[in-house]
Ligand SMILES: NC(=O)C1=CN([C@@H]2O[C@H](COP(=O)(O)OP(=O)(O)OC[C@H]3O[C@@H](n4cnc5c(N)ncnc54)[C@H](O)[C@@H]3O)[C@@H](O)[C@H]2O)C=CC1
């Protein structure tokens with residue numbers, strides 16, 4: 282990937298047009314994250330505040346952003362306020378169209394549907410950064426991205442509560458066969474039954490994956506009188522009266538309701554299959570709002586037909602349609618029609634995180650992270666690069682530049698970089714590594730126009746270079 286193509290800089294003499302938020306004495310921010318990052322004057326929670334004049338490292342109008350999958354308006358607004366060119370699409374794109382579009386952009390914003398594989402990223406010659414406006418990042422080849430200097434950000438917990446609340450609703454709906462009763466009434470049938478309808482009080486909820494969502498759910502389930510057990514690969518602090526169990530089998534044997542909250546990884550693929558259904562109590566329930574690949578769906582259909590599993594709720598599927606209105610059935614998922622014929626099975630279209638609250642919060646959090654990265658090179662919250670943060674450069678600091686050097690994590694790089702920077706005053710320098718990739722950020726002063734190109738060219742000529750950016 283050509284580093285030059287992504288090295289967006291303006292000559293120093295263009296600084297007059299390079300002011301950022303200081304053009305107006307009062308700028309509006311919605312996020313406390315932004316506020317503290319900008320070193321602003323007001324206290325947290327204030328909508329309007331005076332911010333110091335910041336240097337913008339380039340003409341922000343040059344930055345092209347593609348937002349897919351109906352990213353929330355809050356996120357779009359933050360990006361547009363920076364002056365970036367923002368193209369917004371409601372849906373994801375088929376691979377060929379995605380490849381065509383991604384060639385041109387510096388930033389792409391996606392949700393859980395868009396697959397950024399190595400094949401797609403290879404074409405993304407200008408791409409600086411990916412924003413996943415969701416929790417999961419399994420849809421992005423994070424390793425390929427890091428090794429090619431593309432930062433990836435997500436929103437690690439802004440929709441956790443929404444998912445947990447949906448699961449609580451599903452537990453009660455399954456226990457009372459409410460979906461079936463409602464469907465019958467819609468068809469004009471009155472069918473008043475209590476057979477195999479239960480209270481959830483005193484029942485055991487088994488949570489697989491006790492992270493942000495699993496632990497939030499644990500609190501809610503406890504409050505509703507359920508006992509909670511959980512299984513996780515990590516040893517994690519129990520909340521309330523929950524208890525960790527040592528194996529997945531132990532959880533399956535004891536739980537009345539099993540709910541899955543693990544990420545999509547090679548280890549979690551078909552984590553719940555024939556053997557696991559055999560371990561579950563007869564008449565128990567399964568809920569999957571994690572990723573479609575975690576449950577072996579033909580095995581679930583068998584277990585439900587055999588009466589082993591009394592009900593299930595699925596929010597996620599191995600293949601999900603690209604857009605609202607698309608048909609959900611056999612073409613995408615060959616078992617789609619079988620699923621639809623089962624009783625007490627709730628099917629929802631991947632809406633676990635789809636609430637107004639969650640989508641707004643995600644929009645702000647991810648867009649703020651993108652702005653910080655694009656304008657200042659700050660990687661705080663990145664899921665694939667080392668997390669580096671430094672204060673913002675301001676107009677009170679003329680002849681300063683910020684050097685960002687993403688490089689292979691091999692011995693001797695710092696010595697060579699510092700030889701290149703040696704003619705200038707290095708005000709501050711931070712470097713950190715994550716696996717094979719390292720990220721160095723240095724603020725230097727006494728920089729002249731002609732120095733910038735020289736610094737960049739010399740850094741680019743090092744063998745270790747993945748990507749060089751010089752911001753000023
Ligand atoms: N349906 C929806 O709309 C949404 C779905 N999700 C999905 O839910 C998943 C979980 O989300 P969070 O709780 O925020 O993630 P998290 O990262 O906070 O927690 C995941 C937990 O799973 C554990 N884990 C990982 N591999 C495991 C394994 N093989 N066996 C047992 N435990 C394992 C981890 O140690 C961690 O504690 C996300 O990765 C995403 O795929 C997230 C948000 C919305």
Ligand SMILES: O=C(O)C(=O)COP(=O)(O)O
Nearest residue numbers: 392393394415416417634
């Ligand atoms: O946050 C996640 O990981 C989710 O699964 C929600 O994805 P979505 O934003 O609805 O495509």
